[in-house]
Amino acid sequence: MNPLFAPSFSLFSAVGGTYLGQSIALAVAVSWTVCALLSETVSRRLGAHVVNVLRMVLSLLFIGALLWVCTGSPLPPRADATTWGWLLASGLVGYVFGDYCLFNAxxxxxxxxxxxxxxxxxxxxAVAGWILLGERLSPQALAGMAVTMTGIAVSILGRGVPDEEGEGRRRRKVRLxxxxxxxxxxxxxxxxxxxxLTLSAVGxxxxxxxxxxGAAATAPTAAEHLRWLLxxxxxxxRAVAGLPGFLLLLFLAGKGGAxxxxxxxxxxxxxxxxxxxxxxxxxVSLSLMATQYTSTGVAMTIMSLSxxxxxWPAHVLFGQRVTRREVVGALISVAGVALFFV
Structure with missing residues (x-):
């Protein structure tokens, strides 16, 4: 293995000190915000099915190039069958199902x-961890769920309108x-x-x-320098599972021409x-890295700021009207996320 980037990353760790994890988490929040804005733009241009396929292709190429430069191989080093199983499952659920829904949304x-x-x-x-892994679901986590759902409701629900035009018609209390x-x-x-996220954390x-x-049995110093690549x-x-899944969805939808x-x-x-x-x-990669340098709670709370x-960028770039109610709802939702971890 060739720990090419290890010295610079070690220097970054030293400079970041105790705030390295928080800095990475904030970078993730900004990165996801930019990604969401770009994703909306490119999805309207190319279509959600096409975007998801090309996204997986480029992701595999970019990460493969990084691994090749750092380790001499474009493939994940020292990944056993158990690791592959959990992360392939995570790719199917998180990418194929989750991102299919997200990009169409x-x-x-x-x-x-x-x-x-x-x-x-x-x-x-949290619920998946409780069901699949036997993790404890605390009252604070339940409160976080309630607060998050309240924030979403504040953002997407409005005052009702009459069911039909005319005097005396019944009025809905709320509307979507x-x-x-x-x-x-x-x-x-x-x-x-x-x-x-739950499946990838296990993987x-x-x-x-x-x-x-493996590092203890071979070259512990070099392996530790490359640990940041995990x-x-x-x-x-995850992308190895995502690409064939998205290709299947694309051809089932008849989007081969697109x-x-x-x-x-x-x-x-x-x-x-x-x-x-x-x-x-x-x-995504830095989001996994952030939890290695600070507590999961702090990292997830900061990353949830997207x-x-x-x-503001959505208003400036797309001319979307942002109401005070939507701002309050977003803040409440993020506060609900924070309750899971603080």
């Missing part, structure tokens, strides 16, 4: 509401401000993300344990490359 309700529904993910992850299908897709995105735990065991390798394994046309769209490729850099390549960070 972007087309119907926009990236800012899509990111708002992603605050459901910690609640789903968004298309129902968009809301369902947003919920699906949050559920997929939460389940995928990364197995990966780290196997890595440590989240990137884990993301690559994929061929997208291959000659230079601006589309540029947007796709930027989306991958800020999403699967940097954002629904708030995205409001």
């Amino acid at each position: 972007y087309l119907l309700i926009g990236s800012r509401f899509g990111q708002l529904f992603m605050t459901i993910a910690p609640a789903v992850s 401000n968004l298309p129902t299908r968009g809301v369902l897709l947003g919920i699906g995105a949050g559920v997929g993300q939460g389940l995928g 990364l735990h197995h990966y780290a344990a196997g890595w440590a065991h 989240p990137f390798a884990a993301t690559q394994m 994929l061929r046309r997208a291959c000659t769209d230079g601006r589309g490729w540029l947007l796709m490359a930027a989306t991958v850099v800020f999403g699967p390549f940097v954002g 629904p708030v960070l995205i409001l």
Whole structure:
């Protein structure tokens, strides 16, 4: 192995000190915000099915290149069958189901509401951990779920209107401000993300344990220098499941022609490359890395700021009207996420 980037990363760790994990988590929040804005733009240009396929292709290429430069091989090093199993399952659930819902939600309700529904993910992850892993579901976590759902409701529900025109008609107390299908897709995105996070956490735990065991038996110093690559390798394994899944969905939807046309769209490729850099390549990988340098609670709370960070750019870039009610709802949702971890 060639620990090419180890000295610079060690220097970064020393400079970051005790705030390295928090800094990484904030970078993740910004990265996901940029990725969401780019994803909405490129999905409207190329279509959600095409975007998901190309995103997986570029993610595999980018991470493969990184692994090749650092380790001499484009494949995840020292990953056993158990690690592959958990991370492939995470890719199917988090990418194929979750991102299918998310990118189609972007087309119907926009990236800012899509990111708002992603605050459901910690609640789903907590429930999944309780059911699948026997983890404790605390009263504080239940309160966090309630607060998160309240924040989403504040953002997407409005005052009711009469069922029909005319005096004396019954008036609905509340109404949904968004298309129902968009809301369902947003919920699906949050559920997929939460389940995928639980599965990937288990897979990364197995990966780290196997890595440590292998390092002790071979070259511990070099292996420890390259430990920071584990989240990137884990993301690559998830993408290995994501690519065939998205290809199947694309051809079932009859979008093969759209994929061929997208291959000659230079601006589309540029947007796709930027989306991958800020999403699967940097954002997802750094999100796994952040929990290695600070507590999961602090990292997840900071990373959950995307629904708030995205409001102003969405207004400036897309001309979307952002109401005070939506700002309050986003803040409440993020506060609910924080209750899971603080």
